[in-house]
Amino acid sequence: MIEFKLTFSETVKKLREELNLTQELLAQNLKVIFLTVNKWENNKTNRFVVLVVTS
Secondary structure, three states: OOOOOOOHHHHHHHHHHHOOOOHHHHHHHHOOOHHHHHHHHOOOOOOOOOOOOOO
C-alpha cells in the first residue's frame, strides 16, 4: 500500500484553495498577517503552529 502525506505547506495551500480563499482572506480569518500564510505555503518557516478554533 502506498501512502502519500502532504507537507504542512502543501496542506495549508490545498485547504485554502478548497475554501476558495486568497492568502489575504485566510490570514484575516486566522487573525494572522498575510506574510505568515505566505511563509507557511512557501515552506519558509519551521515554527510550530497552534490554532485555536472558536465559534
